[in-house]
Amino acid sequence: MRKLRHPKQAEIAHVAGVSPATVSLVLRGGTGASEKTVNRVREVAEQMGYRPNALVQSIRSGKTHSLGVFVPPYDSHWSQVLEGIHDYATSAHYVSMLLLHKSARERDDSYALEQVQHALDRRVDAVILCPYFASIYSEFLNEFSRRDVPVVTIGQAMPEGIVADTVLSDQSQTAMYQVEHLAKLGHRSFALVTDSQGVGWADCRLAEVEARLKCVPGAIWKILRCAHEEQKDDAIMDLLISPNAPTGFIAGTDRDAARIYAAAYKTGKRIPNDLSIVSAGNLDYLRIAQPTLTTVSHRSYEMGQRAAELAINRASGTLTGKQRIETIPVRFCEGASTGQSPARRT
């Protein structure tokens, strides 16, 4: 009676003594069948453990109700983005989600292309891309637009040719929080630790931070941006032990903040007595850092949700017209890593 891995409608029809067409009708909740037939079919289907075959539905409808998600497994920020995407997708009932993420490795074109083709071959209704993927592999993105597969990017507005909706964290607001907080505490000598050039959001934020700093009377600052991560640690150390070391550290990411913590620990500098750190991000690092980190938090989960919403609305045709760029506000989280400027205290 239940030898079949996945019972099919034909089997149910056979057992219930009706035609396949009727089974299809009933199982789809269609109207027109006699109550008796409905009950009979439902019952048989139930006990045979029938489950609709989404593949077949998709092949006919042309909709797979799935999203191709290109997101790195890096850190808690992306985990939360992923969670937001997944939760929205699930709730929209409109999709389940297909995950194709790229490891945080070195660039690998053939691997990336393979991932893109996986998404294409499985006919995802839309794709969501992280900044890294969107910028490094932008050449592959034509494959999507060429087939009218909607593209949504997170944290990276796309250049010229490529049409994609985008969800961004508010960099301007982030810079505002960072600079104002430190300025209010009396800091005037700053260090900006950020990512290497060419990363969209990093460039954008740096510009915003500098713009804000220019409005702080007497402010001076140094920029620390290294191509290689290892160099960063040394650069931070050097800065910390230099005479007239900056007291206000503005980190591009919590990851950078962690570097500064480590350097401070090594050089015996105290946070926030000798230096203050304000960061930006949303890593669960926060939970263990001592003193707790003052940071400007992305709303990662919300960004994921919003991205999924855009993707699904594009896919379903609910949303049409020119590309959208949505900015998600950030949240200031005061910790204990920031304090009065030593200069002011004296």
Added chain:
Amino acid sequence: MRKLRHPKQAEIAHVAGVSPATVSLVLRGGTGASEKTVNRVREVAEQMGYRPNALVQSIRSGKTHSLGVFVPPYDSHWSQVLEGIHDYATSAHYVSMLLLHKSARERDDSYALEQVQHALDRRVDAVILCPYFASIYSEFLNEFSRRDVPVVTIGQAMPEGIVADTVLSDQSQTAMYQVEHLAKLGHRSFALVTDSQGVGWADCRLAEVEARLKCVPGAIWKILRCAHEEQKDDAIMDLLISPNAPTGFIAGTDRDAARIYAAAYKTGKRIPNDLSIVSAGNLDYLRIAQPTLTTVSHRSYEMGQRAAELAINRASGTLTGKQRIETIPVRFCEGASTGQSPARRT
């Protein structure tokens, strides 16, 4: 010429002036077509941007080459497991992967059932489950076995009825490293901070740790396991400030270690001068904790890889027979959170 979202073989056949059957033959790399035809078809397919429809292939072959992965988005451990699964799956070329993960929320049966049905409806070839899902929702797992969908669990051996391959971290080895390291440093008074009862691996590890402690002459220990996470913080505090506080803290997870760090910071106790902490896990917390955490690391990535391998081998029939339980060795990572017992130093 390329108005079609996803060109189909029939279109190619039309453009190339051959029959659909021939196109299918050529595109599948089949033999028997004239070189001229092959070139012609390939060329047309290429420039029309043809991509095979995996849905159709799957519906016919009965294989979707996809894995249903039920993993929480929690922390870096699971991120790495996910990465391992994904990388192996990709390399096996045999699958792409479908992600259905459960949020770290409260139990929600209807949500879980929905996820299970998603996996079923999309006909995943096998599923991989995290301990939480496997134990809390074990009732749904029949749905998989009933349909001969192979199940692989990570970190949680399944009870009686349910047949599933399992990948485990070596709890015995973990306990050994933890206890021996502290014992060697002279500690005799321990605190075991662990998860609430009923979690498979936690129970197992606790038992192993106690067994080891019994072999340490003069060792005494207290067990801290609270139903609610919040209570844990208080319990740790109480313990820390009590007279004759333990000096050797054994944390069940890095998360617990973080609690101990925080409590130590608050009470002014110094690590490792006043107390030593050895943990188990693999969270990237490690990177920022000061002093660096001594921990026993899971090989999360490898566990994910192995799980995917088991799942795929079961799905493809490469692996048959009774369930496997694989134990992955752990790695001892010495940090600066452990030092000589104060008792010994005096």
Added chain:
DNA sequence: TTGAAAGCGGTACCAA
């Protein structure tokens, strides 16, 4: 070497 036709698991329209 190429093509016609049946079929995979369903859906949907139309006739019975």
Added chain:
DNA sequence: TTGGTACCGCTTTCAA
């Protein structure tokens, strides 16, 4: 109220 049948996009005999 039901059942027949063509069709979704592609594969796979089996003939031509």
